[in-house]
Amino acid sequence: MSNSTVFFKNKPRISSTFTIAGPKEGASSFGKHFHQLMADDRFGEDTFEKAECKMFSTCIEKTIESSGKKTSDINAMISGDLLNQIISASFAARDFEFPYIGIYNACSTFSEALALSAVLVDGGYMKNVVAVTGSHFATAERQYRYPLELGSTRPPQSQWTVTGAGGALISDKGNFPVIVSATFGKVVDYGITDANNMGAAMAPAACDTLVKLLKETKTTPKDYDLILSGDLGALGSRLLKKLMSDKGFDIKNHTDCGEMIYNIEEEEYQGGSGAGCSAVVFGSYIYKKLLKKEIKRMILMATGALLSSISTQQGESIPGICHAVVIES
Amino acid sequence: MTKYKDANFNQDYINYVKKIAPKTNEARSLWHAFLVGGFICVIGQFIRYFLLYAFGLYGDELAGATSMILIFLGCLLTGFGVYDNIGHIAGGGSIVPITGFANSVCSPAMEFKSEGFVYGLAAKMFVVAGPIIVYGISASVLTGLIYFIIGLFTA
Numbered sequence: 415m416s417n418s419t420v421f422f423k424n425k426p427r428i429s430s431t432f433t434i435a436g437p438k439e440g441a442s443s444f445g446k447h448f449h450q451l452m453a454d455d456r457f458g459e460d461t462f463e464k465a466e467c468k469m470f471s472t473c474i475e476k477t478i479e480s481s482g483k484k485t486s487d488i489n490a491m492i493s494g495d496l497l498n499q500i501i502s503a504s505f506a507a508r509d510f511e512f513p514y515i516g517i518y519n520a521c522s523t524f525s526e527a528l529a530l531s532a533v534l535v536d537g538g539y540m541k542n543v544v545a546v547t548g549s550h551f552a553t554a555e556r557q558y559r560y561p562l563e564l565g566s567t568r569p570p571q572s573q574w575t576v577t578g579a580g581g582a583l584i585s586d587k588g589n590f591p592v593i594v595s596a597t598f599g600k601v602v603d604y605g606i607t608d609a610n611n612m613g614a615a616m617a618p619a620a621c622d623t624l625v626k627l628l629k630e631t632k633t634t635p636k637d638y639d640l641i642l643s644g645d646l647g648a649l650g651s652r653l654l655k656k657l658m659s660d661k662g663f664d665i666k667n668h669t670d671c672g673e674m675i676y677n678i679e680e681e682e683y684q685g686g687s688g689a690g691c692s693a694v695v696f697g698s699y700i701y702k703k704l705l706k707k708e709i710k711r712m713i714l715m716a717t718g719a720l721l722s723s724i725s726t727q728q729g730e731s732i733p734g735i736c737h738a739v740v741i742e743s
Numbered sequence: 744m745t746k747y748k749d750a751n752f753n754q755d756y757i758n759y760v761k762k763i764a765p766k767t768n769e770a771r772s773l774w775h776a777f778l779v780g781g782f783i784c785v786i787g788q789f790i791r792y793f794l795l796y797a798f799g800l801y802g803d804e805l806a807g808a809t810s811m812i813l814i815f816l817g818c819l820l821t822g823f824g825v826y827d828n829i830g831h832i833a834g835g836g837s838i839v840p841i842t843g844f845a846n847s848v849c850s851p852a853m854e855f856k857s858e859g860f861v862y863g864l865a866a867k868m869f870v871v872a873g874p875i876i877v878y879g880i881s882a883s884v885l886t887g888l889i890y891f892i893i894g895l896f897t898a
Contacts, residue, residue: 463857556855560871561850561851561870563824563826563853564850564871565821565846568831570767603752605751605753611760611764614764618753649765653760657756
């Protein structure tokens with residue numbers, strides 16, 4: 415069995431973060447933690463796609479700005495989103511002079527971007543890399559589901575795509591939370607075909623990556639203050655706990671970004687999802703906790719459902735993926 | 744390399760997910776659908792009587808005018824962003840009446856206007872209602888054919 419975990423020797427660190435979220439996310443009890451809130455879903459643009467793109471460019475700009483660095487100090491950005499051909503990230507990259515590395519792993523793109531940035535910085539190839547991911551409810555709905563104004567109902571196992579973008583700057587110097595290792599996940603598919611139940615599709619992948627991480631870093635769940643998954647939602651989290659306990663691990667200290675972000679009053683049901691979900695929750699509340707050293711050691715493991723609207727219509731099952739990084743304050 | 748499906752699908756897991764996944768509260772959904780759907784039909788009946796007694800319309804003209812007014816109301820409420828909220832509560836109750844059909848044509852037209860009037864609005868307008876039209880017409884043709892054949896033998 416090959417090793418999936420990469421250990422970093424030169425302490426790549428997260429020197430700043432910035433998060434931007436939509437009005438619905440801002441109105442929830444978690445909303446006060448975000449750095450910036452959009453007044454409306456269009457963000458002053460004429461289409462939702464342009465709004466998502468603007469979210470990205472604002473996020474990149476402010477992430478760099480809040481670290482006190484200049485754009486000329488940045489070596490590259492690693493970024494991705496949920497739209498076809500990752501247009502939001504790519505179009506936002508037009509505004510910047512540094513190289514752009516576009517990636518896609520659905521909602522696990524954020525931890526993937528952090529891991530890859532850490533690899534580049536740790537290897538000494540680059541000094542500052544920006545990792546940015548995001549998603550937008552309106553653009554995701556029209557790509558994956560129905561028009562916004564259609565009077566359809568959402569099934570109770572569904573989740574709500576987060577409108578928001580989060581960025582993190584990975585640097586080689588400074589006294590900041592350190593990424594100590596990254597575990598790259600493999601694609602796992604247990605045969606779930608319900609595109610509304612992405613938590614169930616992703617939980618086996620999360621379990622696979624977490625077990626590998628614990629084995630290869632020779633740690634137990636108790637060694638971490640927090641095991642934070644990306645957007646499994648309430649149902650997916652419950653399934654992950656069950657899968658882990660079947661393998662002999664008790665993960666009491668696990669929580670999920672998707673479960674935290676909404677008050678669950680409307681039709682969010684199982685919680686938030688999307689590439690922006692883990693990015694905005696980690697970049698705001700969790701990062702502050704790391705800075706204050708209230709969290710000393712944590713796992714961030716964002717999960718992704720690698721489906722497309724075409725694969726769903728053809729009746730294909732949903733492959734899941736999960737990448738994890740271990741962060742120490 | 745084994746073919747993925749054979750090697751890795753986990754039927755126990757799929758069954759477990761089915762067991763613990765939250766179910767739609769069907770009694771409540773049906774009750775809401777009955778209330779809202781019924782109310783829309785009452786409005787339709789009211790419009791029908793109004794046209795009958797105030798304007799003296801009858802037959803096909805009366806049915807057509809009633810439908811037109813209901814379709815207009817469905818589109819208007821969609822445009823105001825109200826119809827989807829009704830739909831969240833009513834479910835099938837606001838999808839089945841003709842106002843729901845209007846909503847299913849109107850909402851993609853609004854949504855895809857950003858891709859232009861030809862390839863966006865016009866091309867995507869029937870993305871939801873298209874299947875209803877195709878299979879609705881097919882079913883009516885089939886029914887007509889069956890009636891015709893039965894008629895040949897009974898006449």
